[in-house]
Amino acid sequence: MSSTSGMLSGMRDLTVAIVGATGAVGQEMLLALEERAFPVATVKALASARSAGAQLPYNGPGSIDGSVTIEELTHDSFASVDIALFSAGGGISKEFAPSAVAAGAVVIDNSSAFRMDEDVPLIVPEVNAADALAHRGIIANPNCSTIPLVVALNAMRTVAPLKRVVVSTYQAASGAGQAAMDELYHQTADFLADRPLHPKEFAHRIAFNCIPHIDVFLDDGSTKEEWKMVVETQKILHEPGLTVNATCVRVPVLRCHAESVNVEFSAPFELSAIRAALESAPGIVMMDDPSEKLYPMPAFLTGTDDTFIGRLRIDTSAPHALSFWNVSDQLRKGAAVNAVQIAEVLVHADSAEGARS
Amino acid sequence: MSSTSGMLSGMRDLTVAIVGATGAVGQEMLLALEERAFPVATVKALASARSAGAQLPYNGPGSIDGSVTIEELTHDSFASVDIALFSAGGGISKEFAPSAVAAGAVVIDNSSAFRMDEDVPLIVPEVNAADALAHRGIIANPNCSTIPLVVALNAMRTVAPLKRVVVSTYQAASGAGQAAMDELYHQTADFLADRPLHPKEFAHRIAFNCIPHIDVFLDDGSTKEEWKMVVETQKILHEPGLTVNATCVRVPVLRCHAESVNVEFSAPFELSAIRAALESAPGIVMMDDPSEKLYPMPAFLTGTDDTFIGRLRIDTSAPHALSFWNVSDQLRKGAAVNAVQIAEVLVHADSAEGARS
Numbered sequence: 001m002s003s004t005s006g007m008l009s010g011m012r013d014l015t016v017a018i019v020g021a022t023g024a025v026g027q028e029m030l031l032a033l034e035e036r037a038f039p040v041a042t043v044k045a046l047a048s049a050r051s052a053g054a055q056l057p058y059n060g061p062g063s064i065d066g067s068v069t070i071e072e073l074t075h076d077s078f079a080s081v082d083i084a085l086f087s088a089g090g091g092i093s094k095e096f097a098p099s100a101v102a103a104g105a106v107v108i109d110n111s112s113a114f115r116m117d118e119d120v121p122l123i124v125p126e127v128n129a130a131d132a133l134a135h136r137g138i139i140a141n142p143n144c145s146t147i148p149l150v151v152a153l154n155a156m157r158t159v160a161p162l163k164r165v166v167v168s169t170y171q172a173a174s175g176a177g178q179a180a181m182d183e184l185y186h187q188t189a190d191f192l193a194d195r196p197l198h199p200k201e202f203a204h205r206i207a208f209n210c211i212p213h214i215d216v217f218l219d220d221g222s223t224k225e226e227w228k229m230v231v232e233t234q235k236i237l238h239e240p241g242l243t244v245n246a247t248c249v250r251v252p253v254l255r256c257h258a259e260s261v262n263v264e265f266s267a268p269f270e271l272s273a274i275r276a277a278l279e280s281a282p283g284i285v286m287m288d289d290p291s292e293k294l295y296p297m298p299a300f301l302t303g304t305d306d307t308f309i310g311r312l313r314i315d316t317s318a319p320h321a322l323s324f325w326n327v328s329d330q331l332r333k334g335a336a337v338n339a340v341q342i343a344e345v346l347v348h349a350d351s352a353e354g355a356r357s
Numbered sequence: 358m359s360s361t362s363g364m365l366s367g368m369r370d371l372t373v374a375i376v377g378a379t380g381a382v383g384q385e386m387l388l389a390l391e392e393r394a395f396p397v398a399t400v401k402a403l404a405s406a407r408s409a410g411a412q413l414p415y416n417g418p419g420s421i422d423g424s425v426t427i428e429e430l431t432h433d434s435f436a437s438v439d440i441a442l443f444s445a446g447g448g449i450s451k452e453f454a455p456s457a458v459a460a461g462a463v464v465i466d467n468s469s470a471f472r473m474d475e476d477v478p479l480i481v482p483e484v485n486a487a488d489a490l491a492h493r494g495i496i497a498n499p500n501c502s503t504i505p506l507v508v509a510l511n512a513m514r515t516v517a518p519l520k521r522v523v524v525s526t527y528q529a530a531s532g533a534g535q536a537a538m539d540e541l542y543h544q545t546a547d548f549l550a551d552r553p554l555h556p557k558e559f560a561h562r563i564a565f566n567c568i569p570h571i572d573v574f575l576d577d578g579s580t581k582e583e584w585k586m587v588v589e590t591q592k593i594l595h596e597p598g599l600t601v602n603a604t605c606v607r608v609p610v611l612r613c614h615a616e617s618v619n620v621e622f623s624a625p626f627e628l629s630a631i632r633a634a635l636e637s638a639p640g641i642v643m644m645d646d647p648s649e650k651l652y653p654m655p656a657f658l659t660g661t662d663d664t665f666i667g668r669l670r671i672d673t674s675a676p677h678a679l680s681f682w683n684v685s686d687q688l689r690k691g692a693a694v695n696a697v698q699i700a701e702v703l704v705h706a707d708s709a710e711g712a713r714s
Contacts, residue, residue: 168617189549204650204656207656208609208610209610209655210527210608212654212667212682217648220670245673247617247619251567253566253567262602262604290570290578293560297561297568310569311604313577317587
């Protein structure tokens with residue numbers, strides 16, 4: 001592994017590779033680089049040989065005529081790349097991330113391949129940005145359902161210590177990729193037209209349905225998606241003793257995940273203090289006025305970068321407990337934006353280092 | 358109030374009135390009477406003056422040419438009616454149920470108007486059938502999201518005492534009535550065709566959305582739907598000390614509610630014993646084989662009368678805890694079928710009384 005102290009090499013604008021650029025997350029990564037004015041000099045859009053030569057829309061630095069040309073991903077793709085954003089599935093990450101690191105890039109990986117590795121930081125910048133600087137070439141981006149949960153819990157624990165979390169998710173088709181979003185869209189049209197349905201991306205029909213099954217099943221009856229929410233939350237928060245129970249459900253929503261969350265604390269708290277902590281936390285937007293029928297909903301939050309929280313209320317069914325509801329755009333804060341925010345952490349640390357030297 | 362000892366008058370076939378016969382639940386009540394071969398001599402389909410004279414499909418006893426003619430609901434509609442099944446909203450129940458009772462009918466009311474009245478039994482036949490016989494003219498049918506929950510909890514508590522329940526619901530459009538189902542259907546078509554959307558039955562767009570708001574908001578930040586799940590569960594189970602936390606969410610599903618449930622018990626249990634109790638409980642169908650991707654899903658359980666349970670697993674986040682997922686057809690077991698089952702309790706008690714005399 002080549003990086004030292006998590007720093008990038010100097011203050012120059014950077015070469016950023018996107019692995020899986022044609023995917024739903026990959027395209028949002030391109031957009032996030034552009035929108036956030038990330039200091040990029042050159043963008044390399046990498047994908048399979050099948051897509052090589054095609055154009056993707058991109059108006060940021062290094063674009064030609066508002067687009068970028070897709071190159072085939074190979075083990076030699078990473079020469080002079082500073083940051084490689086991977087979002088092409090765990091198999092691709094395992095195969096190509098070592099080549100990127102060997103070439104001197106820092107890999108920010110959206111797959112679950114390395115998340116629980118001890119020497120791989122798992123980062124949500126609002127929560128544990130400092131952990132990123134201890135990387136040894138690879139930094140992992142958490143699961144899309146973990147990110148909004150830890151953003152909220154991190155703000156709440158400034159008021160009282162966390163004890164136990166029970167969460168049920170309402171996860172959009174986007175979490176399974178562009179083809180899954182397309183399947184929901186077209187399958188719904190087929191259902192309304194009484195045409196036969198042929199599920200491919202989901203285990204069952206998703207149109208007008210809920211599927212309590214995301215990722216593979218484990219021996220204890222939970223799914224890997226549910227397990228991820230447990231162990232990733234503990235790792236990001238540095239709270240191995242925090243117990244978490246998750247039930248992950250796919251719902252017929254195009255993008256933006258929602259979560260119904262119940263939290264028990266180990267000490268008393270005032271709800272007003274929790275609310276104040278959430279209101280002042282970076283990356284959180286409170287959307288919580290029942291009298292105005294105001295609460296976060298997935299249909300209206302596409303394209304946003306924050307974690308939206310509502311339905312905050314005391315839960316009297318246990319000591320020191322509350323419930324809330326959150327929504328975040330799975331493709332943005334749940335994936336692409338969080339990855340670019342991690343890259344920003346590296347850049348800012350590097351700038352600060354440069355300023356001191 | 359006219360009834361004594363909860364009995365009906367003798368063994369003859371009965372006159373059954375359905376108040377709100379044109380509604381989604383009313384039509385399922387007609388179907389349930391027919392399918393369950395309820396001992397009905399005459400069916401009276403009652404609705405507003407607007408619908409009077411129209412025909413509803415009905416092939417059971419007392420039908421003419423496979424239909425029944427709608428009559429206008431008035432205070433004089435209940436002469437010679439033995440059982441009146443009400444499903445036309447709380448306002449209609451409050452106004453007309455006393456007239457039905459005064460005329461000698463037993464009212465089985467699907468609204469929330471009387472559920473928490475001390476002298477009104479709130480019945481799920483698998484759980485507390487005996488309570489029905491203490492009625493004083495009115496028996497209440499629980500909320501559609503409460504029914505499957507208590508069916509499951511009642512079976513589980515034979516293994517270990519219940520302590521606390523946390524439930525998040527995935528509720529279908531059908532819970533808001535036929536017009537709401539139509540709105541989901543047509544609004545989804547409008548969305549796919551890029552036509553403007555005009556929500557009426559729901560507070561917001563429901564197509565490809567989740568709305569964490571069912572019934573009105575209460576002062577504590579919960580909704581009345583959530584409050585119902587708490588107090589109705591305690592009343593039906595005769596467990597005022599059982600604490601319950603509910604989050605009720607509308608999802609873009611046509612009919613069949615689903616629930617993600619977490620249960621804490623006050624003593625240890627074996628999961629195999631819980632599973633055996635569920636498998637042998639009336640009204641429950643276990644659908645729980647992850648290796649075959651088998652779990653209950655709303656899209657495939659329309660028209661069923663049972664509570665379907667899957668995703669049963671130990672929850673290690675608290676002592677003596679488990680999680681499960683249930684689905685039931687909101688219009689059937691969640692409303693119409695449970696109401697007819699309550700009527701069956703009265704008939705069977707009456708038959709038993711007749712056999713003894």
